[in-house]
Each structure stands twice: as C-alpha cells, then as structure tokens.
Amino acid sequence: MTKNNTFLKDVLDGLSQPSKYISSHYFYDQAGDQLFQQIMEMPEYYLTDSELEIFREQSDAIIQSFGLNKNEEFELIELGAGDGKKTQHLLKALLDAGYSFSYCPVDISSNSLNTITSRMQGLFPSLEIEPKQGDYFHVLDDLFISNKPKVILFIGSNLGNMNDELATTFLEKVAQNLKPGEKLLLGLDLLKSKEIVLPAYSDAAGITSKFNLNLLKRINSELGGDFIIENFEHAPEYTEEEGIAKSFLKSKIKQTVYISELNQSFDFDKNEVIHTEISRKYNDEILQNVIEDSNLKISHKFLDSKNYFADYILTKDE
Numbered sequence: 407m408t409k410n411n412t413f414l415k416d417v418l419d420g421l422s423q424p425s426k427y428i429s430s431h432y433f434y435d436q437a438g439d440q441l442f443q444q445i446m447e448m449p450e451y452y453l454t455d456s457e458l459e460i461f462r463e464q465s466d467a468i469i470q471s472f473g474l475n476k477n478e479e480f481e482l483i484e485l486g487a488g489d490g491k492k493t494q495h496l497l498k499a500l501l502d503a504g505y506s507f508s509y510c511p512v513d514i515s516s517n518s519l520n521t522i523t524s525r526m527q528g529l530f531p532s533l534e535i536e537p538k539q540g541d542y543f544h545v546l547d548d549l550f551i552s553n554k555p556k557v558i559l560f561i562g563s564n565l566g567n568m569n570d571e572l573a574t575t576f577l578e579k580v581a582q583n584l585k586p587g588e589k590l591l592l593g594l595d596l597l598k599s600k601e602i603v604l605p606a607y608s609d610a611a612g613i614t615s616k617f618n619l620n621l622l623k624r625i626n627s628e629l630g631g632d633f634i635i636e637n638f639e640h641a642p643e644y645t646e647e648e649g650i651a652k653s654f655l656k657s658k659i660k661q662t663v664y665i666s667e668l669n670q671s672f673d674f675d676k677n678e679v680i681h682t683e684i685s686r687k688y689n690d691e692i693l694q695n696v697i698e699d700s701n702l703k704i705s706h707k708f709l710d711s712k713n714y715f716a717d718y719i720l721t722k723d724e
C-alpha cells in the first residue's frame with residue numbers, strides 16, 4: 407500500500423469509530439516537522455531542555471555506562487533521530503574519547519533525516535554516517551544485519567506516543583535484535599504535576615494548537631477534506647493518576663465534514679473530539695512493567711537537575 411493510501415485508510419478507520427481517533431504519527435509532514443521544532447523552543451516545553459541538560463552535562467558518564475571496548479568498532483543507531491541537538495553532545499564525547507563507530511540515524515521523515523545528516527557532517531567531518539529512512543518499527547530488522555556491536559538510542563520521550571501494550575511489543579522487538587550485554591539508551595519524560603505537564607502541551611503562543619490542527623490541514627490537502635480549521639480547537643488533558651498527556655481536536659460546533667478521496671461525510675456533534683495523541687509519562691515501576699518480558703534490565707539512570715526527565719540505560723540479559 408502506498409503511503410497516502412495508508413493515511414486514507416487510517417483516517418477512514420479512525421473517523422468511523424464511535425470515539426474518533428487519528429494517530430499522532432500523521433502530525434509529521436513538512437509543516438508538522440517545523441511546528442514540532444517550534445514547540446521545542448517554547449518555554450513550557452521542558453522536555454527538550456531537561457534532556458539536553460543530561461546530554462550536555464553527563465555524556466561522559468553515559469558513555470561509561472555503555473561499557474564499550476575502545477578498540478572495537480560499533481554502531482550507534484538512533485531511532486527517530488529528529489534534529490540531533492541532544493545527540494551531538496554524545497557524538498562529540500564519543501569522538502573526543504577516541505571511540506570508533508558509525509552513526510545511523512533512522513527517521514520516518516526524509517526531511518528530518520537530511521537535516522540531521524548535514525548537521526552532523528558539518529559538526530564532525532570524520533564521522534561515518536549511514537542514514538536510514540523509514541518507520542522505526544518496520545526498519546528494525548534491517549538495522550541489525552552487520553555483526554558489529556550496537557548501541558541503540560531512542561530518546562526525546564518518543565516511546566511516550568505508544569500505549570503501554572505497543573511500547574511493550576516495541577521494546578521486545580528491539581531486545582530481540584540485541585546481543586547479550588548490548589544497550590538501549592531510552593529517554594523518557596517522568597511523572598510529575600499537572601501544573602508542569604499540561605502547559606507543555608498547551609503553550610501560550612499556540613504552537614501546539616497549530617501542530618494538532620495541522621493534521622486537519624493535511625487531510626484537506628492530501629485527501630481532499632473540507633475541514634474548516636477554525637471550527638476545531640486543540641484540547642489537551644492530563645491527570646496525575648493516569649500520567650498520560652492526551653491531545654484532542656474538539657469540534658466547536660455541530661458540523662459535517664466531507665472527504666472527497668473517501669467520497670464520504672463525517673458528522674461531528676458540538677464538543678465531539680478526535681483523539682490524536684498520547685504522551686505517556688514514566689517512572690521506574692511503569693518502565694519495569696513495560697520491559698517485564700523483554701530480557702532488558704534497567705542498568706543506569708541519568709536525571710536532569712530538576713528530576714523532570716530520565717535517560718535510562720537498558721541492558722540485554724547475558
């Protein structure tokens with residue numbers, strides 16, 4: 407199935423449910439990538455600053471925790487590479503310490519992949535870079551062809567977009583590909599108060615709102631939808647009990663939307679929502695639950711000074 411057909415099918419499935427749902431996966435077209443870059447600049451979006459601090463201040467300790475042999479070449483694979491602003495600190499520390507390795511960024515967006523590749527090439531001319539475009543769920547199997555030792559990076563709280571069941575399946579799949587002793591560096595946003603989490607998903611400048619509404623624009627331009635963007639609003643939620651930030655697009659009025667590629671209309675009641683995203687917040691116990699059956703063990707944990715965010719080192723069982 408072509409990419410657009412998958413989008414079409416998922417929109418049909420999602421809007422046909424009693425509780426409407428479209429995956430946050432579809433946020434990231436070119437405009438969505440740019441909006442996410444802007445979100446990361448927002449003062450309320452603490453995740454990036456917190457994890458950046460960990461990489462800036464603790465890269466040497468992180469590298470120690472990898473337990474690598476300097477004489478053996480390894481592969482550093484980054485799933486969902488994004489813009490590389492955090493990873494560049496780790497790469498610099500590895501190069502300064504004299505490790506020999508290749509860097510393999512993986513991203514669904516070829517846009518992001520080009521940006522990160524030229525950024526890293528510019529910063530580290532001697533670094534061997536092997537970018538790979540694709541959905542990290544699906545390219546996993548292709549990534550483990552060589553026999554070199556691997557370190558996997560999955561940072562930025564990207565796992566948070568998966569529900570616990572999917573996160574479990576995903577980490578099991580990563581673990582299956584690792585050899586005993588190999589590591590996954592997993593960056594997760596931690597459980598914390600609503601006063602801190604909710605504003606991160608509803609910044610005052612309205613960028614997160616635009617980011618969510620961009621999904622409707624995408625349906626309009628790619629699938630021939632006639633969504634009137636002003637008739638919807640971004641509605642985020644977070645409860646400390648559940649520890650999951652959720653995003654919804656809420657219909658401000660009773661309305662009908664037509665999608666020409668589907669030749670079908672969809673009715674919305676006033677205040678009816680499309681659920682678009684979850685961002686799970688973690689602690690050790692929740693992570694432990696998710697990796698329970700995966701042969702991965704928590705071996706190290708690096709925190710920022712505010713204890714907002716954690717980069718966990720998970721080691722495959724010997």
Ligand code: AVJ
Nearest residue numbers: 445562563564566567614685
């Ligand atoms: C890229 C998945 C980490 O969930 O915090 C930011 C995406 N959504 N604001 C997150 C996002 C709304 C982000 N991740």
